[in-house]
Amino acid sequence: MTLAAQAIGLTACGPVDVSNSLNPEASALTALGFTSDDLSAGKLTDPGPSASPDANSAPGAAAKQRRAGALRLRRALGRNVEHGEVVVQTKQGDKTIDVQRGTVTAIDDTSVTVKSADGFTQTWVFGKPLRVIEHRTTIQANAVKVGTEIGVAGAKDGSTVTANLIVIPLPK
Known part of the structure; x- marks a missing residue:
């Protein structure tokens, strides 16, 4: 470990x-x-392939x-990290950011619940603003469906995690 x-x-x-x-x-x-x-x-x-320098x-x-x-x-x-917490330095001071990769198990108008491969489950409250990106296109949060694989990141304040960015990665 x-x-x-x-x-x-x-x-x-x-x-x-x-x-x-x-x-x-x-x-x-x-x-x-x-x-x-x-x-x-x-x-x-698409930038296309590039030659090795x-x-x-x-x-x-x-x-x-x-x-x-x-x-x-x-x-x-x-790509092997499932979830975690980092503290980043911003112009406004230190900010705690939670990140998670996993499968959407529940979603409504105010939150999304994500389960990582190791069983860790977290409910994220939608932030304002919230940016949701699927295949390089911005979409609405209500377009994300249960069963979708996502990455989510956002601010943590106490026990509340707020989703500010949700990414549905490009197919491999």
Whole structure:
């Protein structure tokens, strides 16, 4: 368990391949292994495949390759994280963010209940604002159905967790 916790902790170290404009919830889901494509609603074009950079082609290319390798490792570790809590530093001070990956077991107009693969179940109150992204498109929360696999992130205050971001990942 300690080794797993250390590995998960390492996944959050160093630069992450996300825009600085992402909110803390999006950053937390990215650390869990969700890709920037999963989080980008309204993206109209697919960047397509890119060639691997040659370490000798330009200054800094080797560093870019190392960062890309570290990002792949973070994503591989992150895809195995089922739920957790992180504290992130924001301009307004520290903010506790809960994250969870799992299956929707119940949903109504005010909340969603998610069950992770290990059996952990959490009910999330819908925040204002709430952003729900499915296949890179923003949708309404009432479009999410029981049985859907999601990632959810939001602020924790005491025992209340508030969903600010729900992501239905791209098919694998």
